[in-house]
Amino acid sequence: MLEFKRDQLDDVEVLTLKGNLDALTAPELRPTIDELVANRRTKVVFDLRDLTLIDSSGVGAIVSLFKRVRMLGGDVKIACLANQPKEIFRLLRLDRAFDLFDTVEEARGKFKK
Amino acid sequence: MGDRISVVLPNNLRYRDAVGAMIREICQRLEHEGAEAGLGHQVISAFNEAFNNLSLHGDEREDLEVDLLLSAEQLAIEIRDRGEPFNYNEVTAPDLDELPESGLGIFIMRSFMSEVRYVPRADASGTNRLRMIRDLRGA
Numbered sequence: 001m002l003e004f005k006r007d008q009l010d011d012v013e014v015l016t017l018k019g020n021l022d023a024l025t026a027p028e029l030r031p032t033i034d035e036l037v038a039n040r041r042t043k044v045v046f047d048l049r050d051l052t053l054i055d056s057s058g059v060g061a062i063v064s065l066f067k068r069v070r071m072l073g074g075d076v077k078i079a080c081l082a083n084q085p086k087e088i089f090r091l092l093r094l095d096r097a098f099d100l101f102d103t104v105e106e107a108r109g110k111f112k113k
Numbered sequence: 114m115g116d117r118i119s120v121v122l123p124n125n126l127r128y129r130d131a132v133g134a135m136i137r138e139i140c141q142r143l144e145h146e147g148a149e150a151g152l153g154h155q156v157i158s159a160f161n162e163a164f165n166n167l168s169l170h171g172d173e174r175e176d177l178e179v180d181l182l183l184s185a186e187q188l189a190i191e192i193r194d195r196g197e198p199f200n201y202n203e204v205t206a207p208d209l210d211e212l213p214e215s216g217l218g219i220f221i222m223r224s225f226m227s228e229v230r231y232v233p234r235a236d237a238s239g240t241n242r243l244r245m246i247r248d249l250r251g252a
Contacts, residue, residue, distance in 0.1 A: 024126045024163045039151040053133075055161045056217035063214050091224055092217060093209045 002028055012043045012108045018050035033065045042074020045107040046103030049080035053082050066098065075099070077107040115184030118174050120177065129164045132179055133157050136190070141181060148249055149200035160190055162218035163243055168237055171196030176224050187227070191244045199232030 002025035003018040013036060021029065036044060041053045046062065049102045066076040081089055101107040118135065120130045140153030167177060175195040182189040207213045207220055222229050227248040235242040 006237075020130070022126075022161065029139070034206065054158070056166060056215070056221060057165065059217060060214040063212050067212065067214075084158060087151055087154040087225075088158060088221070089214070091221065097212055106163075 001025070003041040004032070006028060006032060009108060011043045012045055014047055014104055014112055015107070016047040016050070017051075020053040021051060021061065022053060023057040024097045026057040026061045029061050033061060033068075036065065036070070037068045040072055042069055043111045044069055044074070044076045045079055045104055046076065047079050047104050048082070050084055051085050052083070054085040059088060059092060059094070063077045063094070068092060074112070077101060079104045079107040115185075116183055118181040120179045120181075121176050122179065123167055124171050124173050124175055124196070126165070127167045129161060129168070132164070133160060134166040135181065136160055139181065139188070143188070143249065151203075152247070156188065156190070159222045159229075159245055159247075162177055162221045163190070163192055163245065165192050165197065166218055167192060167196065167243070185242050186250050187246050187248050189244060189246045191242060193235075195239050196241065199245050201229075201231035201233075202242075 001019040002021055005016050007014045007016070015032070017029075019025070042066075044065065062076070069076050079101045080096075080103065081100055089098070097105070099110060101110065120132055120135075122132065136157050137153050139227075140148070140156055144150060144152055164177075171177075171194050178193040180191040181189065202220065204216075204219045207216050222245060225247075226245040228246040230242075230244045232242045236239070
């Protein structure tokens with residue numbers, strides 16, 4: 001099960017994910033990713049506080065958005081990474097590719113600098 | 114000798130987390146008893162990728178058989194299916210610097226488990242056997 005919501009705070013899109021982002025649920029997120037890119041939303045924060053589990057399909061969805069937003073000159077930042085998703089990010093060295101923050105506010109603030 | 118839990122379930126992603134919950138429970142107990150922190154996250158990640166591969170590429174008409182085998186030395190997960198075998202041994206490690214969007218599943222399995230063995234058509238009935246072992250000694 002995946003629940004996600006999308007909030008626009010100033011010019012930053014915050015995607016909050018809750019539950020599992022995996023082979024079963026990642027396709028549910030794809031239309032939102034496509035829409036963000038189509039609308040050239042170049043400042044994105046993933047709030048992963050309540051993300052319980054991620055697998056390689058879920059990683060693929062996040063990395064896909066990251067690459068596409070980067071091509072538009074923007075960035076995707078990660079907030080509140082913990083537990084199993086943190087293990088996956090560490091293994092796949094995504095903790096080096098993405099800027100990680102303890103809170104959404106910190107991640108949003110980084111865009112302003 | 115050790116303990117064995119055996120489950121037969123449909124080859125459908127919807128049932129993956131039911132087995133994952135059992136693995137989580139076992140690993141939480143092992144961690145409480147002194148196993149490496151993060152053991153559960155890692156073993157569940159490996160199991161999920163294995164199940165994903167079999168479910169997405171296997172034969173949905175054929176059930177999967179899953180054995181969890183626990184001893185003082187190791188936790189083993191064996192998954193048997195009768196779908197088309199895949200070329201496990203030919204899969205090479207991804208270039209992580211390229212931020213690949215796919216092809217990470219077997220890398221995750223190999224990284225988080227001490228040993229992964231895949232035997233296609235392991236018996237006369239055409240069963241493929243995937244066995245993943247996590248060493249618990251000195252972890």
